[in-house]
Every structure is written in C-alpha cells, then in structure tokens.
Amino acid sequence: MKNQFIKTKMPMQSVSALTAMMLFAVLPVASMASPELEYLKGKWRTRPVDESQGETSRTLMKRIPALVRDWSGRHPWQVVKAKVFAYLCERSAIDVSELDWYPAFADWTFAPRTSSHRRTRSAGNPVWAMVAARKNDVLKGLDPEYHRLRKRGKGGRWNTYHDFDHSAPDWDAIIPLGFTGLAERLEANLKDTDYYRARQIAADGVMSLLRRFVETGERRLSALPAETPLKRKMRLRKQTESLRRLSSGAPQSAYDVLNFIYIFWCMSEQFEGIQVRSLGNLDRLVAPYYLADVAAGRTTEEEFREQLVHFWWQWGSIDNYYGQPLYFGGTKADGSSEYSDVSRIMLEVHDELALPTPKLHLKMGATTPDWVWRKSLDMIRRQSSISFIGEEPHKRVITAMGYTEEQARTFMLWGCYEWAIRDSANDIFGAVVNLVKPIEEMLNAAESGRFEAGDFESFKSEYFRRTSGMVSDAMQCVRKGEGCRGEINPSLLFSIATEYSVKTGLDAITDGTANGNHTGIWMVGLGSAVDALLGVEEIVFRNREMSLAELGALMAANWKGRHDLRLRMCRSPRKWGNNDPSANAVGAEIVKKVFVPVNGQPNGRRNGQFKVSGHVARWFLGMGQHTGATPDGRWKGDELSKNISPVMGADTEGATALISTVSSLDVRDLSGDFPLDVALLPGAVAGENGLMLLRTLIKTYFGNGGLVIQFNIANPETLRDAQRHPEKYENLQVRVCGWNVRWNDLPKAQQDAYIRRAENIMR
Incomplete structure (x- = not known):
C-alpha cells in the first residue's frame, strides 16, 4: 500500500509544478521572510486562530466542565472523554494560514513559564484541567493501602504519579493507513462495548476536524488579497491540498507525512491529554516519499527544507521544557545504514535553527556513515540537542529480555532517550x-x-x-x-x-x-x-x-x-x-x-x-x-x-576514567535505560583531533555496553560571562538530562553547578 501511495502523481491546481519549484528554489532556510518567522515563533503562544471558526480557549474552559458534568450522569467515563474530544474537533477555533505549512488549532496551548521554568499544561487547557479533576476523583476511591504506601514515600524517599506522558504510536504501521485507514480498521473490529463506542466517537471527530481544515483552507484561499505574494498563495494552496488528501486517504507525499504526524500529535496532546513522546524515525519514514516526490517533480529540496523548518518550529514555539523527541538512522535488514540524503537535510535544518526542541536521538551502529559522525559531533560542539544511541548494546539488552532480533533491530526511541518495541510504546x-x-x-x-x-x-x-x-x-x-x-x-x-x-x-x-x-x-x-x-x-x-x-x-x-x-x-x-x-x-x-x-x-x-x-x-x-x-x-x-x-x-x-x-x-541490570552525561572543555574537542576524541569516547562507551551518551561542552569563563551578561547569550544551551534548555532559562543555582563542573575539568 505504501509504495502505491508514493508513486501516485498529484496534480497541482492552478499553478504548475514547474512554477512551484521555481517559487521555492529561491527561498533558502536562513532567509525565511520575517512575517513567516514571527508567525511561527508566536504560533503556540499568541493563539493565531480564527475566532469566527469556532470556540476559543476562554469559552471552552467554561464549556467543557459543564459538558462533562452533564454527560457524566449519562455515559461511562471513556465515552464522556470521547465526546469531549469530538466536541473539540468539531467546535474549537482553528485556522489555516498562508504564513505556515501546518494548520493552527488548540489555541490554549502553553501558559508563560513559571518559576520552576516549566510551562503549565492545565492553565487555560480544558482537557488537562478535566483530566486533573478526574484523577482526583478516581484516586479517592483507591484501596486505602495505596494512600498509606504513598505517605511512606514522602519527604523525598520515593515518589510516584500517574504517567500520561510516555506513549507513541507505531508510525511505520499507521502512516500507510492514514486517518481514514485507521477509521476503517476500527470499524472492521467494532463490538458493542464502551471501548469501541468511545473510539468510534473519537474517529468521527478526527474526520470532522480534517474536513474543517479543508473548508477553512479553501475559504482562506478565496479571500487572499490579489497582492498576496505568489509564494504564500502557493503555500496555502499546497497546505489545503494536503489536508484534503489526509481527509480522504493515506499520506501520498513527504509533506503529507509531516502534516499527518503533526496533526496526530496535536490532537493527542491537546485534545485528549496524552503526550506523544516520539515523532518517529523521521528520516527513514519520510525518505521514500521525498525521493518519489523529487523524481515526479512534485517538490524541490528547497521547498522540502522550508516545510521542515516550519515543522521544527511548531515545537520550537511550543517549547515544552522536556523537548519533543524524534530519531534518525538505524540499520536495515541487510546490514546497511538507514541514514540517507534526507537525514543529511534534516540534520542541516536542525543545525541551522539551533532550537532546544525538537531534540534528536541518533542511532549509531557499525555501518553509520562517516559523514553522520562528523556532522553530528560538530553539532554537539555547538550545544545542539542530541543524544547518541548505541545500536549494538541496545540489541543485547532487548534480546536479553526475550524480544526477537528483528524487534531489537527496529526498536523505537522516545521520551528522553528510552527504548520501546515499535508496536508497543506504552512503557x-x-x-x-x-x-x-x-x-x-x-x-x-x-x-x-x-x-x-x-x-x-x-x-x-x-x-x-x-x-x-x-x-x-x-x-x-x-x-x-x-x-x-x-x-x-x-x-x-x-x-x-x-x-x-x-x-x-x-x-x-x-x-x-x-x-x-x-x-x-x-x-x-x-x-x-x-x-x-x-x-x-x-x-x-x-x-x-x-x-x-x-x-x-x-x-x-x-x-x-x-x-x-x-x-x-x-x-x-x-x-x-x-x-x-x-x-x-x-x-x-x-x-x-x-x-x-x-x-x-x-x-x-x-x-x-x-x-x-x-x-x-x-x-x-x-x-x-x-x-x-x-x-x-x-x-x-x-x-x-x-x-x-x-x-x-x-x-x-x-572522560576515560568516567567511562571506565x-x-x-x-547494562542489563538497568534495562530501562543507561544514560551517561559527559562534560568536556571546548579546547579538548576542537579541530579534527577533537572530533576523533569524541568519536573514540562514544565508541568506547558503546563497546563497554553503554546505551546512551550525551555531552555538555563549555568552558567556565563562557558560562560565567553568560551569567553576568545574559543578553549576549540568548542561544546558549546546556544539557540538563535528556533534553537541552537555554542557559538563560536556568535558575542561578543550577547555572552555578554547571560552572563548578566545568571548573573541575580544568584542574
């Protein structure tokens, strides 16, 4: 099915494919027009939805609790939640803009950062507020032993919470199906139970949202002023066409795949309060579609790069404290590397944007190309948000748990850098x-x-x-x-x-x-x-x-x-x-x-x-x-x-003593994950010798069984100056744990700890 969609040639409407290629061929990433950039930066912070096209967060924060109270008396909880999800799909404000490749919805997104340097999710978000209220009600009815045990963990001894932040779909399985294929599979398995009634309501809501996107895009197109730059008209037209395809079938282009992933992510996180902790093996997922697009003349590398820039900026604007993960690379069944020209393009876009999020997990194996090593190691010398993942040591851990060689070869990366079997990422x-x-x-x-x-x-x-x-x-x-x-x-x-x-x-x-x-x-x-x-x-x-x-x-x-x-x-x-x-x-x-x-x-x-x-x-x-x-x-x-x-x-x-x-x-005793943080001085990793040092350290760590390694590379003088003059270091990042943060977002006490570690390296 996948190859069939890849080879489908999609007609352009009103403007030829050749014209489209010429329009985007003159738009390098670094020179993206300022209205687009300003829109992308503020998209998930300034609520850029058309309030005439639905209810805004201000209305929904009042409406949803009332609906929940009404429905809870008449339906089981999972049906109530599904009805809320469908209501948001059908009634919340949305928009499709000529300034962006991806639609706008869920306008309540993230409140300003709090003193803990995290954006709150429940403030202004009717779904997270609903889930929080429901949790309180459910926990009250639990076995008293649960509450007694929780009290024994207080005071910093141990803690637990109900985690809805760690799940991810099998993108390889669902992209060839698309939203319509998923709905058809559900329909083929329907039974007369609350589980299926709830999922059917949700599936209908998804299709309603997609139809609304198409209608909004068409309306926006017809209302564009005549003087609108042709490039923006083309972007809006292509976005509307992609949304139309997704509303009636599986993704057919690389851009469709990106749009599908983005929309799925937004609906799950914002309309039902369940985080999607991986955007998948993105380079490998997109590569066959992109190659088919280029061969058929449907896109250019320049257009694709801009679509990636906008894709990256969705999460750059959201700015989730823990970062949004995705991963590259892997090893094919024949032993060759999954890294490709698409991997190169994506790495370059990530490097040029220098955003803390999305964050990259790079699978490193025996056949990983030299250029991947050189490019990625150079990027971490500039504090790029990257963790390195050892394929062979992961294989040993995964097979030791009883999984097959094939499951170990295709393991998913998600969260901070955890692994999962691809069809079962709910650990x-x-x-x-x-x-x-x-x-x-x-x-x-x-x-x-x-x-x-x-x-x-x-x-x-x-x-x-x-x-x-x-x-x-x-x-x-x-x-x-x-x-x-x-x-x-x-x-x-x-x-x-x-x-x-x-x-x-x-x-x-x-x-x-x-x-x-x-x-x-x-x-x-x-x-x-x-x-x-x-x-x-x-x-x-x-x-x-x-x-x-x-x-x-x-x-x-x-x-x-x-x-x-x-x-x-x-x-x-x-x-x-x-x-x-x-x-x-x-x-x-x-x-x-x-x-x-x-x-x-x-x-x-x-x-x-x-x-x-x-x-x-x-x-x-x-x-x-x-x-x-x-x-x-x-x-x-x-x-x-x-x-x-x-x-x-x-x-x-x-570092050698640290790895020893x-x-x-x-590592098999810590089968969940085995991450090591290494701090180095910039001078130690400068030039060609520095690249070789980093590569040797990583390979030594993997050879000794380590699963994940990540770096902080900074000298104490730079960090102290950044502490005194934050305005000079707006883009300086440091690695906290499984994610990067901007230096200026760290409290002084945490900044001091990084400075102390850098000073100790100089002893």
Whole structure:
C-alpha cells in the first residue's frame, strides 16, 4: 500500500509544478521572510486562530466542565472523554494560514513559564484541567493501602504519579493507513462495548476536524488579497491540498507525512491529554516519499527544507521544557545504514535553527556513515540537542529480555532517550527512588541512639535493607494504583493507532499493546549514594575521626563548624566517576543488591513487568531539595547526581576514567535505560583531533555496553560571562538530562553547578 501511495502523481491546481519549484528554489532556510518567522515563533503562544471558526480557549474552559458534568450522569467515563474530544474537533477555533505549512488549532496551548521554568499544561487547557479533576476523583476511591504506601514515600524517599506522558504510536504501521485507514480498521473490529463506542466517537471527530481544515483552507484561499505574494498563495494552496488528501486517504507525499504526524500529535496532546513522546524515525519514514516526490517533480529540496523548518518550529514555539523527541538512522535488514540524503537535510535544518526542541536521538551502529559522525559531533560542539544511541548494546539488552532480533533491530526511541518495541510504546514511569535518603535516615538514627554499626560492612548491609524496603514499597504502591490509569485518562487516538488494542478492546495506554505494558522504576542519586557511603567509611570507620552519632549530628547541622572537613570530602578522589576501585565496587553492589531483583517482576493489572532505569529526568533536583547534608561534602538541599553520571564536578580524572567507572555496571541490570552525561572543555574537542576524541569516547562507551551518551561542552569563563551578561547569550544551551534548555532559562543555582563542573575539568 505504501509504495502505491508514493508513486501516485498529484496534480497541482492552478499553478504548475514547474512554477512551484521555481517559487521555492529561491527561498533558502536562513532567509525565511520575517512575517513567516514571527508567525511561527508566536504560533503556540499568541493563539493565531480564527475566532469566527469556532470556540476559543476562554469559552471552552467554561464549556467543557459543564459538558462533562452533564454527560457524566449519562455515559461511562471513556465515552464522556470521547465526546469531549469530538466536541473539540468539531467546535474549537482553528485556522489555516498562508504564513505556515501546518494548520493552527488548540489555541490554549502553553501558559508563560513559571518559576520552576516549566510551562503549565492545565492553565487555560480544558482537557488537562478535566483530566486533573478526574484523577482526583478516581484516586479517592483507591484501596486505602495505596494512600498509606504513598505517605511512606514522602519527604523525598520515593515518589510516584500517574504517567500520561510516555506513549507513541507505531508510525511505520499507521502512516500507510492514514486517518481514514485507521477509521476503517476500527470499524472492521467494532463490538458493542464502551471501548469501541468511545473510539468510534473519537474517529468521527478526527474526520470532522480534517474536513474543517479543508473548508477553512479553501475559504482562506478565496479571500487572499490579489497582492498576496505568489509564494504564500502557493503555500496555502499546497497546505489545503494536503489536508484534503489526509481527509480522504493515506499520506501520498513527504509533506503529507509531516502534516499527518503533526496533526496526530496535536490532537493527542491537546485534545485528549496524552503526550506523544516520539515523532518517529523521521528520516527513514519520510525518505521514500521525498525521493518519489523529487523524481515526479512534485517538490524541490528547497521547498522540502522550508516545510521542515516550519515543522521544527511548531515545537520550537511550543517549547515544552522536556523537548519533543524524534530519531534518525538505524540499520536495515541487510546490514546497511538507514541514514540517507534526507537525514543529511534534516540534520542541516536542525543545525541551522539551533532550537532546544525538537531534540534528536541518533542511532549509531557499525555501518553509520562517516559523514553522520562528523556532522553530528560538530553539532554537539555547538550545544545542539542530541543524544547518541548505541545500536549494538541496545540489541543485547532487548534480546536479553526475550524480544526477537528483528524487534531489537527496529526498536523505537522516545521520551528522553528510552527504548520501546515499535508496536508497543506504552512503557510508563512507575516510581522514582532516592538512593541517598536511607543514608540520611541512618545517620539521623545514629545521632539519636536508634542505630549503630560496628563496621562499614554492617552499615552497608543496613543501607541495602532500607533501600530495598523503599523500592518494595514503591512497587507495591504502583501495583495498587496503576491499574486505574484507563479510568482516569483512557487513550483514544493511541488506542485507535494500536492494532492490538483495536482487536482486543484493551486500552492502549494501560494494557493494550502486544509487547509492552511495562513500568519503569527510576533510581536517583547513584553517584551521590556511592560518594556518601564512601564518606561514611572514610570519616567513621577508616580514619575514626568521629563516631557515627557525631557524624549524624554534623550532617543535621549542615556541616556547621567543619568547613575544613567538608572541603576535604568534596575534593576526595574516591568518588563515582574517577575509576576508583572502591567507588566502582560500591556502585555495582547497589545495583546488584537493590535493583536486579526488581527487573522482570510483574507490575500488576497492566500485565507487564518492571524495568529499572538509570534515567532520572528532573528528580535529581527535586529529591535533592528534600535530602539533608551528606558525608561526601554535599550541602543540605543541593542537587543529587543524575542518571548514571557522577556528582556534578566530582569526576576530576577525565572522560576515560568516567567511562571506565560506568563500565563497572552491567547494562542489563538497568534495562530501562543507561544514560551517561559527559562534560568536556571546548579546547579538548576542537579541530579534527577533537572530533576523533569524541568519536573514540562514544565508541568506547558503546563497546563497554553503554546505551546512551550525551555531552555538555563549555568552558567556565563562557558560562560565567553568560551569567553576568545574559543578553549576549540568548542561544546558549546546556544539557540538563535528556533534553537541552537555554542557559538563560536556568535558575542561578543550577547555572552555578554547571560552572563548578566545568571548573573541575580544568584542574
């Protein structure tokens, strides 16, 4: 079916294909006209919809709660949600502009950034507000044991929440079907149940929205002033034609594919409150369509580049704090690389725009072309938002879990840099566990005489017991609460897009995928925990400088009166990240004793299993704020280490020692993901030698089993100057965890941490 659509020749209306090519051939990316650029920058912030074409967010914020109250008394919840979705498709304000290649809708999008540097989703968004209210109602009715367990996690010990932020459709499967094909497949499987009634209502809503887009585009075309530049007329005409094709069949061009992905994403995120955490293997998905377009004379590279610029800017304007992921590359069944000329074009567009989002995951394998290495490594020297993904180490992890070689070859990348089987990307966050908190609690108990240990092995044994208990509580809480996910926010589009869900009538976000339904247990502060444990060993058991109770009192006093000792512990080389044998052994011991028993355990009603993850998102900041001072020299409230990386600034022995440290872990024990953050100075990676250094580091890391590696490349002088003169560094970005942020959006305390790490590299 896919090849049939690719080869279809689409007639131009009123203007010949040759004229269209001439129009766009004179429009390089860098010189995009300012009205277009201003429109794109403000699109998701200034609500550029035609208020005559539907209800705006101001009206909908009042209307939707009233409709929910009315419908809830007469319909089951998933039908109520579907009716809200359809109402938004049919009644919300939309627009189709000559300044943009993609339609405008969901005008409530994102409120201004808050003090936490995140845009709020529920403020002004009727769907997220509806889901939040529903969640509160559902959680009240859960087993009291769920609430008791949640209380045991408070105070920074562990946490959980109901995650609707991690799902993605199998783009390879649904693009050849298009919206109409998905609706037809649903209709062929209809049964007389609430699941199917709800999805049928949603599918009808999708088709209604597409028809409205076409009608709006046609109306806009007929109303364009005669003096409108021909290029803008052509853009609006092509957009309307694409929307018409999507309303009646599958995507037929590269532009149709981009439009399909964009519209699906917007409907899922904005009309039903379920995030789409991957735009797919975009270069590979688009390449055959683009090549067919060029061969048939339907487009030019220049036009395609502009469509990509506008596509990138949708998420540049939304500016989601965590970034919108997509990925490139991979390996074909015959062993050759999936990278292509389309990959090159997309990388160049990403480089030229220098936006923090979308963010790129690059699959790197044995046949990845040299030009991909050179281009991408040069980009990260300029802080581009890229993470490098090892294909071979992923294959080892995925097949070890029982998946096939083919599933391992075609694995999807999504979220910050997690992996999933392509038809089953619903593996969600379950709980996050603070590995440092038990040390704080043990020292507090020692101070009050409630705990003592005669030697370091005894101290560690108690640490493992307490930490394992926290993990057990978190898992049990997840089992008690996770099954209600579909009662809170049942997935509509994601279910329609998932063949297994459509055939079984199981909600795709809950348990409706054939090869997924897994739940992540995240560990926060591995490096901090290692360093703190070694601090206890050094101060109490090796040097015998004070008793365990006295150390507990000093930590409770936040190092008051012992600045000398704190500095000494900060500067100790016995830290995670320096390839210290003791640190390496303790880190491996934590993972083996606490987390290996977690992998593969059943996760409850979702009928999947738990997977341990080294990824922490922003929890290294939040958990750190609730953690007292620690014997490694850390102040109360300071951030913890993130991912499997060292404490910020503790790795003073260079990148080779850092990679050797994390290689002491077995990546199969952290099957969720295994991400490493590396900080380097610009001078170390300058020129050809710098490119070779980066390439060698990445290949060494992958060769030792690492899954994901990402970089911060900056010198402390630049960062300090950017702190003093932010107006000079509007485009400076840094890597936080699995995403980039602009330097100027970071709080000063976080900026200071990046400066400290850069300074330590210079020692």
